[in-house]
Amino acid sequence: MTTAYDVPADSLITVVSKDLEENDKINAPDWAQFVKTGVHKERRPENPNWWFVRAATLLRRIYVDGPVGISRLQTKYGGNKDRGTNPEKFQKGSGSIIRTALQQLEDAGYVEKTEKGRIVTPAGQSYLDNKASEISKDIPELSKY
Template identity: 45%
Template sequence: MLPRLATELKNRAAVTPPTWAAFVKTGVHKERAPTQDDWWYMRSASVLRKIYVHGNIGISRLSADYGGKRDRGSAPYHARKGSRAVLREIVQQLEHAGLVQAYKNKGRRVSGEGQKLLDTLSRDTLKALAESRPELAKYL
C-alpha cells in the first residue's frame, strides 16, 4: 500500500521534497543520506499511515518511531531519535495538502480527506491481493 500511496502523494503539488532533501540524513544514527530517488514520498506515505494508525501523534513520537541505534564504535549502542526537521516538514506538507489536521494540543490526526484516501487505497490493495490469493476474498 505504501508505494501506491507514495505515487498518489507524488501527484499532489503540496507534497514536494525541499532542496535540502537530497543531502540530509534521516537521523543521527544514519551514516549517509537515503539513496532512493523518491525517498521523500515514501517517508511521507509512511508518516501519513502512522498518523492514521496511531491517531493523535506528535513530532517527538514520530521521531522516536523513525529512530534507530547509534553506532558508537566499541561502546554499546544507544537508541537515538530520527530527524525531527524532516518529519516536521513532511507533516506540514501533509497538513497543507489537507490530509492531516492539528488536534487541540495533542499532535496531529488524519483529516476526512486523508482518511478517504487511505481507505480507498487499502481497499484497492486488498482487491488486488484477493485476485492473486483467493483466501483473502472473504475480507472484501
C-alpha cells in the same frame, strides 16, 4: 468496506507514495537530497523518492496511532547509533524531516493539528481507505471485503 488496517502496510505505503509524487500533492524540499534521516544514520537515503515514502509512512502512522506528536514519531523513525567500541545507543530520528513532511500533509488537507497531537482528517482517512480498497482488489484473500 476496506480500510488501511485490512491491507499490508508495505503495499499501501508503496501505492500512496507513488500517488503523492505523481499528483504533486507534496514536494520534496531542495535540501532533501543532501540530508540523513537521523543522527544514527551514516549516509543519506539511497532511494531518490525517499521523501514521498516518508510522507506516506507518516500519514499511515498517524492514521493508525493518532493523535500523535513529533516526539513519538521521532522515536518511531529512530535507531541505534554505532559509537565505535562503545555500546550502541538509541537516537531519535530527524524532527525537521518529520515536521516539514507533516506541514506538507497539512497543506494537502490529509492531516490536522490538535492540542493532543496530529490526527488524520476525514479527507485523509478517505484517501487512505480508497487506496486500500484499490490494493485489496489485487489481493485474492482480501477481495471478499
